[in-house]
Amino acid sequence: MxxxxxxxxxxxxxxxxxxxxxxxxxxxxxxxxxxACDRAAFLDRFPFxxxxxxxxxxxxxxxxxxxxxxxxxxxxxxxxxSGSSGTPLRWLDTAESWAWMLDIWxxxxxxxxxxxxxxxxxxxxxxxxxxxxxAFEAAARRGCLVIPGGGQSTRxxxxxxxxxxxxxxxxxxxxxxRLGEDAxxxxxxxxxxxxxxxAGEPGGSIPAIRSRLEAxxxxxxxxxxxxxxxxxxxxxQPADLPGVLRIDETxxxxxxxxxxxxxxVSPGATGELVLTNxxxxxxxxxxxxxxxxxxxxxxxxxxxxxxxxxxxxxDLVIVRGVNVHPSAVxxxxxxxxxxxxxxxxxxxxxxxxxxxxxxxxxxxxxxxxEIADRLAEALRAALTLRIPVRVAASGALPRxxxxxxxxxxx
Amino acid sequence: MxxxxxxxxxxxxxxxxxxxxxxxxxxxxxxxxxxACDRAAFLDRFPFxxxxxxxxxxxxxxxxxxxxxxxxxxxxxxxxxSGSSGTPLRWLDTAESWAWMLDIWxxxxxxxxxxxxxxxxxxxxxxxxxxxxxAFEAAARRGCLVIPGGGQSTRxxxxxxxxxxxxxxxxxxxxxxRLGEDAxxxxxxxxxxxxxxxAGEPGGSIPAIRSRLEAxxxxxxxxxxxxxxxxxxxxxQPADLPGVLRIDETxxxxxxxxxxxxxxVSPGATGELVLTNxxxxxxxxxxxxxxxxxxxxxxxxxxxxxxxxxxxxxDLVIVRGVNVHPSAVxxxxxxxxxxxxxxxxxxxxxxxxxxxxxxxxxxxxxxxxEIADRLAEALRAALTLRIPVRVAASGALPRxxxxxxxxxxx
Numbered sequence: 001m002x003x004x005x006x007x008x009x010x011x012x013x014x015x016x017x018x019x020x021x022x023x024x025x026x027x028x029x030x031x032x033x034x035x036a037c038d039r040a041a042f043l044d045r046f047p048f049x050x051x052x053x054x055x056x057x058x059x060x061x062x063x064x065x066x067x068x069x070x071x072x073x074x075x076x077x078x079x080x081x082s083g084s085s086g087t088p089l090r091w092l093d094t095a096e097s098w099a100w101m102l103d104i105w106x107x108x109x110x111x112x113x114x115x116x117x118x119x120x121x122x123x124x125x126x127x128x129x130x131x132x133x134x135a136f137e138a139a140a141r142r143g144c145l146v147i148p149g150g151g152q153s154t155r156x157x158x159x160x161x162x163x164x165x166x167x168x169x170x171x172x173x174x175x176x177x178r179l180g181e182d183a184x185x186x187x188x189x190x191x192x193x194x195x196x197x198x199a200g201e202p203g204g205s206i207p208a209i210r211s212r213l214e215a216x217x218x219x220x221x222x223x224x225x226x227x228x229x230x231x232x233x234x235x236x237q238p239a240d241l242p243g244v245l246r247i248d249e250t251x252x253x254x255x256x257x258x259x260x261x262x263x264x265v266s267p268g269a270t271g272e273l274v275l276t277n278x279x280x281x282x283x284x285x286x287x288x289x290x291x292x293x294x295x296x297x298x299x300x301x302x303x304x305x306x307x308x309x310x311x312x313x314x315d316l317v318i319v320r321g322v323n324v325h326p327s328a329v330x331x332x333x334x335x336x337x338x339x340x341x342x343x344x345x346x347x348x349x350x351x352x353x354x355x356x357x358x359x360x361x362x363x364x365x366x367x368x369x370e371i372a373d374r375l376a377e378a379l380r381a382a383l384t385l386r387i388p389v390r391v392a393a394s395g396a397l398p399r400x401x402x403x404x405x406x407x408x409x410x
Numbered sequence: 411m412x413x414x415x416x417x418x419x420x421x422x423x424x425x426x427x428x429x430x431x432x433x434x435x436x437x438x439x440x441x442x443x444x445x446a447c448d449r450a451a452f453l454d455r456f457p458f459x460x461x462x463x464x465x466x467x468x469x470x471x472x473x474x475x476x477x478x479x480x481x482x483x484x485x486x487x488x489x490x491x492s493g494s495s496g497t498p499l500r501w502l503d504t505a506e507s508w509a510w511m512l513d514i515w516x517x518x519x520x521x522x523x524x525x526x527x528x529x530x531x532x533x534x535x536x537x538x539x540x541x542x543x544x545a546f547e548a549a550a551r552r553g554c555l556v557i558p559g560g561g562q563s564t565r566x567x568x569x570x571x572x573x574x575x576x577x578x579x580x581x582x583x584x585x586x587x588r589l590g591e592d593a594x595x596x597x598x599x600x601x602x603x604x605x606x607x608x609a610g611e612p613g614g615s616i617p618a619i620r621s622r623l624e625a626x627x628x629x630x631x632x633x634x635x636x637x638x639x640x641x642x643x644x645x646x647q648p649a650d651l652p653g654v655l656r657i658d659e660t661x662x663x664x665x666x667x668x669x670x671x672x673x674x675v676s677p678g679a680t681g682e683l684v685l686t687n688x689x690x691x692x693x694x695x696x697x698x699x700x701x702x703x704x705x706x707x708x709x710x711x712x713x714x715x716x717x718x719x720x721x722x723x724x725d726l727v728i729v730r731g732v733n734v735h736p737s738a739v740x741x742x743x744x745x746x747x748x749x750x751x752x753x754x755x756x757x758x759x760x761x762x763x764x765x766x767x768x769x770x771x772x773x774x775x776x777x778x779x780e781i782a783d784r785l786a787e788a789l790r791a792a793l794t795l796r797i798p799v800r801v802a803a804s805g806a807l808p809r810x811x812x813x814x815x816x817x818x819x820x
Contacts, residue, residue: 022497062573063574072555073526073527073553073555074553075555075557076550076551076553076554076556077550077555077556078529078555078556078557078558078574080570090573090574092555095550095551095553098550116482116483116484119488125536125560125561126535126536126558126560126561127558127559127560127561127562128557128558128559128562128570133558136739137748138485140486140487140505140508141486141505143483143484143486143505144486145482145483145486145487145502146486147488148536148537148538148543149537149538150535150536150537150560151535151536151537151560151561152537152538160490160538163472163500164473164488164500165473195661235529248672324556358620359644
């Protein structure tokens with residue numbers, strides 16, 4: 001029998017109170033005691049945790065801050081965030097906390113039908129951020145044959161996938177497109193891939209990107225996933241429900257809150273995902289403001305997100321009164337198979353924000369002006385905004401292996 | 411009680427006979443049966459295994475060859491050799507075989523005094539070759555805090571080591587020098603490092619490289635190690651016995667043979683190391699010709715190698731009748747702290763082999779001609795050969811993160 005969220009939350013709070021300095025201070029600040037704090041009191045009074053607060057705590061108590069439940073020599077794994085928005089956060093796990101994350105991946109693999117007999121290629125740098133480390137180890141523990149793709153060129157990875165007859169690929173959606181295109185250009189399409197698990201960017205829930213991936217990798221089902229170094233692996237997409245991300249509620253207590261008022265949004269409305277991990281005891285996060293914007297599917301049981309991660313709280317750009325999420329622009333661009341890469345230039349003239357797109361076409365694509373015009377028209381239809389589009393020379397735009405950075409401020 | 415090598419060998423042969431097609435054929439070829447083959451008969455009659463034979467088997471039975479003891483879905487890890495001498499070999503491990511290698515590292519860490527409380531930084535690409543994968547996982551399993559250094563710049567790695575107060579570093583000797591030099595150039599020397607475990611190149615047993623590393627990393631003891639993707643982790647250097655590599659005889663049956671006659675060499679003479687792994691059951695190697703040249707220390711109990719790995723059978727170059735191993739040239743060059751990098755050009759004029767050295771000095775070093783003259787003189791004294799030395803511009807020679815390739819044929 002799976003313990004209820006209430007039981008798990010109570011056990012967590014009791015374990016932290018008096019032992020984890022950071023969380024004990026937050027309990028006291030709210031007038032709470034771990035042993036006498038139920039879910040209602042917790043949700044009502046426990047203060048939110050923000051990334052800025054964690055960074056300040058690590059700066060004040062270097063190198064790992066005070067959010068530690070055990071003596072330092074109990075920790076076995078260090079990870080850190082990619083630091084794309086500044087200083088990276090360092091994150092420690094005990095053997096138990098690490099195993100808790102592997103258990104989540106084990107459930108995900110069971111749900112999406114990955115197990116012994118599968119050959120899992122992980123196109124990941126195996127560096128300091130958590131990324132696919134836990135998926136990789138969980139797949140091996142589950143009995144899959146795992147193939148590490150660190151420190152290799154794209155060509156080396158394609159050869160490894162082909163030679164070893166990979167059946168599952170784990171990487172970012174951008175890189176899955178790149179691998180598929182390069183393999184096809186090689187004249188050596190890779191067959192036999194059953195699943196492509198993508199994370200790190202919202203692409204796995206964007207229909208145009210899914211279609212592109214499924215065209216490049218015939219027979220493979222695209223599975224979206226999202227997680228964070230400081231939280232762990234959070235969601236997965238059921239194989240038969242594209243565009244939906246399920247939250248593992250045996251592992252996370254989730255709230256969807258208005259990012260300004262911090263009150264729960266009405267069912268189906270967009271809000272910020274706030275997470276409490278119920279079993280990562282070594283360095284836990286309670287009511288953590290993830291910054292991810294999501295909306296709940298009200299027609300499905302459990303907690304399912306509609307359209308995946310819609311955007312980031314701080315990615316939202318308001319152009320002439322229109323809310324623009326980078327994922328919305330991505331969704332339009334990716335409908336055009338002729339477009340190999342793109343970049344969005346965001347300018348700010350005394351508070352007036354404007355966008356402009358540069359696109360790069362696939363090798364051999366013709367009709368530059370016509371494609372740019374069609375894209376501009378599609379953007380206008382989707383966003384009710386006129387956004388100029390220009391075509392750059394082949395190879396002029398940067399390519400990405402990990403999280404892509406396509407928005408630049410000018 | 412540790413089972414004897416005889417017991418382990420008997421159990422291995424019984425397990426393989428009739429189950430592993432490759433090894434069963436070799437047993438039959440020698441007129442042996444697993445159940446009725448003792449150590450003496452094995453050493454007398456079991457045919458050697460060569461890399462060429464394994465490559466041919468994998469080409470004939472793609473992708474993994476016929477050296478498989480279990481059905482394919484029992485295997486969980488794929489590795490491959492670096493392929494520096496051609497096509498890479500693919501190597502599979504079951505969960506048990508993988509754990510057998512982690513156990514070897516566990517014993518090594520116990521011997522060299524690495525355990526809970528240590529912070530182990532692994533400067534490794536986490537790609538397809540086995541390298542430090544097993545050391546990394548064994549250190550975490552042992553309770554060390556492990557810090558993965560894949561996909562990072564040298565500067566990023568230095569910062570990670572400093573910020574996390576690393577106490578143990580695992581990498582190639584070349585890269586340990588590079589990290590130490592760059593950290594010093596930064597004006598931010600890293601203190602607190604206790605152990606540097608080096609592998610992949612013979613440097614850890616070369617006195618000049620050890621001295622250089624110990625000067626760059628005050629307080630750190632250099633520990634040499636060697637292993638191979640297709641064999642596993644084989645040796646370690648006792649902390650108080652620099653220049654000596656011990657073979658883990660609970661894991662390997664080792665022979666030192668004349669590479670031409672394939673008879674055992676006399677005690678203390680140089681020969682080729684031939685290994686049988688006694689517990690990597692999933693894809694074992696029996697009497698494998700490693701190509702590594704070694705000599706036994708006859709004054710120490712157990713099997714200890716004098717001077718580490720002296721060279722490779724196929725690296726030996728005969729110049730005007732003098733046997734030159736690349737490690738001998740390395741040992742001389744590394745006595746010069748002023749030399750940042752070097753390259754050896756090997757020319758072959760109708761069978762007459764000649765060598766020439768190009769060196770690159772440390773930034774700010776003066777006295778080019780004088781250093782080149784001193785090096786030429788030191789090479790003449792050590793090798794009884796005149797080898798011309800020229801000085802290249804700063805930054806002209808390639809740098810290496812993994813196994814260095816400093817010998818080029820012209």
